[in-house]
Amino acid sequence: MDPTSPHPASPHPTDLDPTDLDPTSQIIVALDFDNRATADAVVARLGNECRLYKVGLELLTAEGPDVVRDLVRQGKEVFLDLKLFEIPNSVAGAVRAAGALGVSMVTVHGMGGIGIMSAAVEAARDFPGLRVLALTVVTSMTDTDLADVGVGDAVDEQVLRLARLARKAGCDGVIASPQEVAALRGVLGPDALIVTPGVTLPGGSPAEHARPGTARAAIAAGATHVVVGRTVTRAADPAAEFRSVRAGLAS
Numbered sequence: 001m002d003p004t005s006p007h008p009a010s011p012h013p014t015d016l017d018p019t020d021l022d023p024t025s026q027i028i029v030a031l032d033f034d035n036r037a038t039a040d041a042v043v044a045r046l047g048n049e050c051r052l053y054k055v056g057l058e059l060l061t062a063e064g065p066d067v068v069r070d071l072v073r074q075g076k077e078v079f080l081d082l083k084l085f086e087i088p089n090s091v092a093g094a095v096r097a098a099g100a101l102g103v104s105m106v107t108v109h110g111m112g113g114i115g116i117m118s119a120a121v122e123a124a125r126d127f128p129g130l131r132v133l134a135l136t137v138v139t140s141m142t143d144t145d146l147a148d149v150g151v152g153d154a155v156d157e158q159v160l161r162l163a164r165l166a167r168k169a170g171c172d173g174v175i176a177s178p179q180e181v182a183a184l185r186g187v188l189g190p191d192a193l194i195v196t197p198g199v200t201l202p203g204g205s206p207a208e209h210a211r212p213g214t215a216r217a218a219i220a221a222g223a224t225h226v227v228v229g230r231t232v233t234r235a236a237d238p239a240a241e242f243r244s245v246r247a248g249l250a251s
């Protein structure tokens with residue numbers, strides 16, 4: 001792949017029309033726990049309601065890759081949120097390891113630039129079911145936070161800049177807040193994945209997210225997936241709460 005090409009073909013063309021997606025396939029439940037037992041209990045209580053789960057650094061570090069393997073064995077899809085930001089060779093190795101685990105999505109940090117993202121995309125070619133997503137700007141960051149690390153542009157400008165780089169590198173999509181979805185869909189076209197953490201639900205709060213938005217608004221603006229966490233996982237009845245989220249998207 002030539003990383004200088006303006007629009008290299010994605011290794012996994014998505015051909016997605018976000019309006020055609022079943023709401024069940026758009027909801028990713030975040031297993032943001034520090035132990036396997038709690039995560040397993042949530043998955044068991046959700047049963048067949050949910051098939052997509054996010055495993056992030058906390059659970060992976062606490063319990064290791066077996067937690068991912070077991071989810072895949074159960075027929076679940078795993079969004080492995082690693083936010084890889086290392087030298088290209090190390091990133092490629094981590095992506096290959098993720099592919100070997102059977103995950104469906106893995107994240108690389110857009111701030112790593114073309115070289116790192118291209119290495120991730122190339123490594124994913126051996127795993128047809130693996131999508132590489134580029135993190136743009138984490139949802140807890142503001143314009144002030146970017147300025148602190150030497151980025152003079154506003155968050156929305158930086159998000160679009162990194163999304164364009166991700167597209168050039170051949171990534172399958174991006175991670176961004178609900179507030180940037182509409183602009184991203186215009187930049188990335190109809191086929192890219194746009195995954196949005198930082199969504200709020202009725203009765204919920206934005207927590208640590210500085211740029212929140214509702215799940216329904218994110219999908220309406222063109223997001224392909226929303227990530228939900230505590231509102232579902234800490235509910236008295238996680239399956240009922242999941243169904244409520246799904247009904248909200250369907251309406």
